[in-house]
Amino acid sequence: xxxxxxxxxxxxxxxxxxxxxxxxxxxxxxxxxxxxxxxxxxxxxxxxxxxxxxxxxxxxxxxxxxxxxxxxxxxxxxxxxxxxxxxxxxxxxxxxxxxxxxxxxxxxxxxxxxxxxxxxxxxxxxxxxxxxxxx
Amino acid sequence: xxxxxxxxxxxxxxxxxxxxxxxxxxxxxxxxxxxxxxxxxxxxxxxxxxxxxxxxxxxxxxxxxxxxxxxxxxxxxxxxxxxxxxxxxxxxxxxxxxxxxxxxxxxxxxxxxxxxxxxxxxxxxxxxxxxxxxxxxxxxxxxxxxxxxxxxxxxxxxxxxxxxxxxxxxxxxxxxxxxxxxxxxxxxxxxxxxxxxxxxxxxxxxxxxxxxxxxxxxxxxxxxxxxxxxxxxxxxxxxxxxxxxxxxxxxxxxxxxxxxxxxxxxxxxxxxxxxxxxxxxxxxxxxxxxxxxxxxxxxxxxxxxxxxxxxxxxxxxxxxxxxxxxxxxxxxxxxxxxxxxxxxxxxxxxxxxxxxxxxxxxxxxxxxxxxxxxxxxxxxxxxxxxxxxxxxxxx
Numbered sequence: 001x002x003x004x005x006x007x008x009x010x011x012x013x014x015x016x017x018x019x020x021x022x023x024x025x026x027x028x029x030x031x032x033x034x035x036x037x038x039x040x041x042x043x044x045x046x047x048x049x050x051x052x053x054x055x056x057x058x059x060x061x062x063x064x065x066x067x068x069x070x071x072x073x074x075x076x077x078x079x080x081x082x083x084x085x086x087x088x089x090x091x092x093x094x095x096x097x098x099x100x101x102x103x104x105x106x107x108x109x110x111x112x113x114x115x116x117x118x119x120x121x122x123x124x125x126x127x128x129x130x131x132x133x134x135x
Numbered sequence: 136x137x138x139x140x141x142x143x144x145x146x147x148x149x150x151x152x153x154x155x156x157x158x159x160x161x162x163x164x165x166x167x168x169x170x171x172x173x174x175x176x177x178x179x180x181x182x183x184x185x186x187x188x189x190x191x192x193x194x195x196x197x198x199x200x201x202x203x204x205x206x207x208x209x210x211x212x213x214x215x216x217x218x219x220x221x222x223x224x225x226x227x228x229x230x231x232x233x234x235x236x237x238x239x240x241x242x243x244x245x246x247x248x249x250x251x252x253x254x255x256x257x258x259x260x261x262x263x264x265x266x267x268x269x270x271x272x273x274x275x276x277x278x279x280x281x282x283x284x285x286x287x288x289x290x291x292x293x294x295x296x297x298x299x300x301x302x303x304x305x306x307x308x309x310x311x312x313x314x315x316x317x318x319x320x321x322x323x324x325x326x327x328x329x330x331x332x333x334x335x336x337x338x339x340x341x342x343x344x345x346x347x348x349x350x351x352x353x354x355x356x357x358x359x360x361x362x363x364x365x366x367x368x369x370x371x372x373x374x375x376x377x378x379x380x381x382x383x384x385x386x387x388x389x390x391x392x393x394x395x396x397x398x399x400x401x402x403x404x405x406x407x408x409x410x411x412x413x414x415x416x417x418x419x420x421x422x423x424x425x426x427x428x429x430x431x432x433x434x435x436x437x438x439x440x441x442x443x444x445x446x447x448x449x450x451x452x453x454x455x456x457x458x459x460x461x462x463x464x465x466x467x468x469x470x471x472x473x474x475x476x477x478x479x480x481x482x483x484x485x486x487x488x489x490x491x492x493x494x495x496x497x498x499x500x501x502x503x504x505x506x507x508x509x510x511x512x513x514x515x516x517x518x519x520x521x522x523x524x525x526x527x528x529x530x
Contacts, residue, residue, distance in 0.1 A: 007269045033270040039391055058393075059291070061283035062343045063275060067263050068256035070275060078274050080284055080390060088393040090274050101343065106291050117273035122264070129273035 005034035005048050007127075014114050014128040019053040021085065022046040030085045039087070053112030053130065055083040057105050062098040069120045077101045079132055081110055091130030109135045136235040140368035140375035140529060142361050143172030144487045145245075149322045149356035149475030152251045157189050160357040161202045161247040164480075168243065169206075172361040173371050176207035179361070180239040183214050183230045185222030185246030186479040188261050192249040208243070217479075219265035220428065221515030222246055223358065224482025224522035228381045230362050231524075240367050245359030248477035251352070258353045262478075265516035267388040279342040279350055281389060281517045282429035286344055289397040289431060293446030301344055303449025304430035305335035308348050308472055310458055311427060314501045315469020322354055322475035335430075349430040354475035358483035360490070368529075375529035376490045380413025382406060382523045389517045401521040402439040402514065409523040410441075415508065417441030420525070422464040422492055422503045424485035425512035427471050433457075436512055437465060440523075464503045467492060482513040482522060493528045 005022055010033065013020045021032030025047060029040035032051060037044045060079045075098040082088050092115065093101070110132040119126045145167025147160050155163070161184065169176060184199040195201070199213040216226040223246030230244035250258050259277050266276045286304070290297045309330045315321040316328035335348040368375040382405035386392055392400060410416060417440060425440065427433040434448035442463045443451045451457050457465040468474045468488040471481060489509035491497050509526045 011269075033267075033388070033390075035387075059284040059288040061280045061287065061345075063277055063280050063283075064339075064343075065255065065259060065277065065279065065341050066275070067260035067277060069260065071256070073275055076275055078276060078280055078284065080288075080393075082393070088390040090271050090276065090388075090390055092274050103287065103290065103297050106287065117275075120260075122260070123268065123272065127269055127273035129270075 001044060003034065003036045004046055010034050011128050015116060017113055019051040019112060021049055021051045023049045030087055032087045032089060051083060051085045055081040055110060057108050057110060058082045058088060060093065060101055060105050062101045075099055081132055089130060091132050093132050095133040111135050137237055138365035139231050139234045139362055139378050140365060141378065141486065141490050142363045142368050142371045142375060143168040144360050144490045145171065146320055146358040146484060146487045147356045148320045149354045149477055149484065151322065151355065153355050157186065157193055157195060157198050157247045157249055158201050158205050160355065162206045164245060164357040164359045165206050165243060168359040168361050174241065174361065178241055179208045179211060179243045181212045181242050182208055183216060183226035183242060183244040185216045185226045185482065187217055187219060187222050187248060188250065188253065191257060191261050192253050218520035219515030220478040220481055221513040221520040221522050222479045224511060224513035224524065225383065225520065227360060227483060227486060228383055228522055228524060231378050231381060234362050234364055240364045242362050243359060244362060245357065245483040246480035247357035248479035249355045250478055251355045265519060270388055277342060279345050279429065282431050283342040283345045285397045285435065286431040289435065292397055295449065297344060300449060301336055302332050303452055304349055305332040306452040307427065307430040307433045308335050310452065311466055311470045311472035314467050315473020317498050317500045318469050318474055321469045321473055322352055323469065323473040345429055351428050351471040351476040354477040356475060356477035356480050358480045358487050360483060360486050373530060374494050376493050377527045377529045378524055379527045380409040380415065380525040382408030384521045386518055392518055397435055399435060399439055399518040399521065401518050402436065405521040406440050406523045409525050413525040415525060419508055420463060420510045421506040421508050422467060422489065423510040423512060424466055424468060424488050426514040427466060428476060433465065440512060459501065459503050467501045467503055482511065485511040485513060489526050493526060
């Protein structure tokens with residue numbers, strides 16, 4: 001059985017600012033990032049849907065110690081966003097000073113764009129991530 | 136199932152970068168455990184070894200076979216376990232299951248790592264491999280960042296002002312430094328006993344709000360245990376320590392745990408299984424060596440393990456309830472924070488401490504008096520692997 005939505009297609013869509021997910025035909029739950037089965041009921045009977053990409057920040061951090069190869073990116077802010085469609089996804093937050101990120105961000109509404117991590121020698125290629133901004 | 140005992144333990148000093156190879160470090164810990172067990176290498180029927188990043192640290196894969204041959208355990212099965220920071224606990228739990236089944240009667244289990252040797256950049260990169268490579272790493276996730284986000288989520292979930300929570304977390308580090316400073320095998324032996332809340336909060340910022348003193352160090356080291364069936368154990372030692380309950384659990388990327396966060400559901404499942412198997416409750420446990428990779432991780436762990444109510448663990452540390460003489464003695468070794476965190480060996484280091492505590496063989500200032508029941512808690516990744524084990528004094 002093939003997974004309905006694989007990373008390659010999810011990634012290509014994200015690079016066009018389209019967030020693809022999977023809607024379960026059995027329980028209606030939305031699963032993103034993509035998996036073989038529904039994150040709520042484990043049914044494989046799901047269809048690919050385009051999500052809005054909007055949501056609210058649930059938590060965040062600003063990173064000051066980078067992984068090898070990503071030293072030029074610090075400081076940067078990572079956020080976990082609860083999508084209006086339900087699931088939480090990880091991305092970065094732009095349009096703020098990372099050094100000023102505070103608890104006031106929690107609960108703030110965001111919209112989604114994207115930014116591509118070009119990859120390193122371990123990553124088997126590039127990968128886009130959601131790049132959020134406050135609305 | 137047969138009853139299974141720990142009959143011997145061994146451990147190197149946990150440390151910063153050092154010159155011994157992983158095979159040499161493992162051998163040092165293994166020979167201590169085998170000798171303490173009144174056994175010879177030829178008596179070992181199989182080796183189960185946790186090792187996470189030897190490929191990156193030394194360019195050495197399949198370390199378990201070289202380690203077995205190096206100590207004279209010739210031509211026996213040798214398996215390597217990789218469950219990020221929980222690897223050695225996975226190895227010991229599987230060794231327990233094999234001995235309990237009756238298939239083997241004597242197994243050596245443990246782990247080895249040279250995380251400090253890799254240096255901060257490569258260690259940070261490779262530790263991030265235990266988050267989701269496709270859906271989390273592009274955002275620049277690091278291990279401190281995972282627990283930093285859990286800290287902010289914890290503050291928001293339980294409505295604790297962030298400054299107050301940070302001060303409570305500092306108490307976790309201070310307690311760990313105190314015990315680690317008295318543990319000769321700890322990376323911070325003789326150090327940081329004078330740590331203060333102000334020093335923790337004012338140290339270098341790693342990932343907001345976690346400072347250097349909220350984070351465990353990168354470490355080199357090895358630890359091992361010898362497990363034997365009850366009938367063999369009784370011939371080898373007058374002080375067998377029985378493994379009476381275990382649990383292991385797994386889960387996916389951090390975002391997929393959102394129904395429970397900041398609780399780690401895999402830990403709740405794993406520890407409940409261990410308690411049920413042992414026929415015990417959290418309040419029965421005298422000491423727990425738990426996975427304090429970051430100060431916030433101790434609060435989250437003690438709540439999921441059932442020692443304190445959700446959102447109250449910080450208060451428990453303030454009142455000394457998580458210290459020796461409190462409700463539960465947490466990390467009398469100094470924990471990952473002060474003893475150190477050679478990730479592939481960490482779980483075995485926890486078992487080493489619990490066994491020594493139950494035997495009454497640690498330094499007086501950090502001995503839990505009369506300890507009869509001990510527990511370990513080891514976490515790999517951002518909740519991706521959880522292992523809990525319960526130990527009981529057998530005499």
